[in-house]
Amino acid sequence: MTDAPVIERIPGDLMIWVLIVSELAVFGAGLLVFLAIRLGDPTGFAAAQDQLHRVSAGINTVVLVTSGWLAARAVRSAEDGLRAPARRWLGLAGALGVVFLILKGVEYGDALDKGIGFETHVFFSFYWMLTLFHAAHVLAGIIILALVAVHVRPDHVEAGAQFWHMVDLVWVVLFPIIYLLR
Amino acid sequence: MRDDLTRAWVALIALSAASTLLAVVVPRGTGSAAVGAAILALSWFKARVILRRYLGLAAVPAIGRGFDLVLALFMLGALGLYLAA
Numbered sequence: 001m002t003d004a005p006v007i008e009r010i011p012g013d014l015m016i017w018v019l020i021v022s023e024l025a026v027f028g029a030g031l032l033v034f035l036a037i038r039l040g041d042p043t044g045f046a047a048a049q050d051q052l053h054r055v056s057a058g059i060n061t062v063v064l065v066t067s068g069w070l071a072a073r074a075v076r077s078a079e080d081g082l083r084a085p086a087r088r089w090l091g092l093a094g095a096l097g098v099v100f101l102i103l104k105g106v107e108y109g110d111a112l113d114k115g116i117g118f119e120t121h122v123f124f125s126f127y128w129m130l131t132l133f134h135a136a137h138v139l140a141g142i143i144i145l146a147l148v149a150v151h152v153r154p155d156h157v158e159a160g161a162q163f164w165h166m167v168d169l170v171w172v173v174l175f176p177i178i179y180l181l182r
Numbered sequence: 183m184r185d186d187l188t189r190a191w192v193a194l195i196a197l198s199a200a201s202t203l204l205a206v207v208v209p210r211g212t213g214s215a216a217v218g219a220a221i222l223a224l225s226w227f228k229a230r231v232i233l234r235r236y237l238g239l240a241a242v243p244a245i246g247r248g249f250d251l252v253l254a255l256f257m258l259g260a261l262g263l264y265l266a267a
Contacts, residue, residue, distance in 0.1 A: 069194075
């Protein structure tokens with residue numbers, strides 16, 4: 001099978017990879033525009049960024065990569081025909097997704113309490129747009145993980161986990177640029 | 183559970199902690215170019231681990247290298263914009 005064309009050896013369904021590349025391109029373009037606009041007001045961007053919860057976002061990174069590990073374990077279990085463990089790993093992965101959203105909700109609540117909205121500063125326009133769009137993907141991922149856990153099939157579990165890893169991948173690129181670079 | 187997935191997870195935790203610590207502990211303005219480059223490099227390593235271990239591209243090295251290259255170009259572009267400010 002190693003003689004098969006490279007594209008046929010890619011793990012999982014090709015369409016999920018089209019989705020992964022598309023999502024990375026969309027978020028990547030948004031982040032580069034964010035950095036380009038920062039050129040005009042680096043001091044204002046740094047002051048705005050100081051109002052974010054860096055440590056909370058760092059904890060959320062740990063939550064998401066741990067959730068990714070659990071989803072990857074679910075794939076291994078499903079491939080081995082272990083339906084109950086696969087379901088358990090998927091449940092734990094989804095639960096950590098909920099933890100991510102709760103921490104995000106606390107962060108958003110705090111920002112709103114400070115009167116920080118879309119139009120407070122262009123930094124926050126991008127902050128809300130990119131992080132809310134990502135959070136929507138997390139919510140979609142939790143639903144997908146729950147759906148594939150109902151009737152555990154290796155191909156379905158793999159596709160659900162790949163979507164989840166895509167969400168993880170976007171976050172590890174978004175997190176340093178929005179929260180850490182100053 | 184010292185398998186490849188667990189090793190990847192440990193690496194991701196360590197890389198995430200390192201980038202957050204760099205941003206929180208190092209005062210603003212102190213070697214900001216080096217700190218920015220280090221934070222983006224750590225992010226590139228994290229993305230690489232997720233692609234290879236969680237998403238399974240370790241089994242298809244040619245495609246893995248393609249993703250590495252595109253992500254590296256993205257990080258270099260981001261670093262260039264960060265340093266130009």
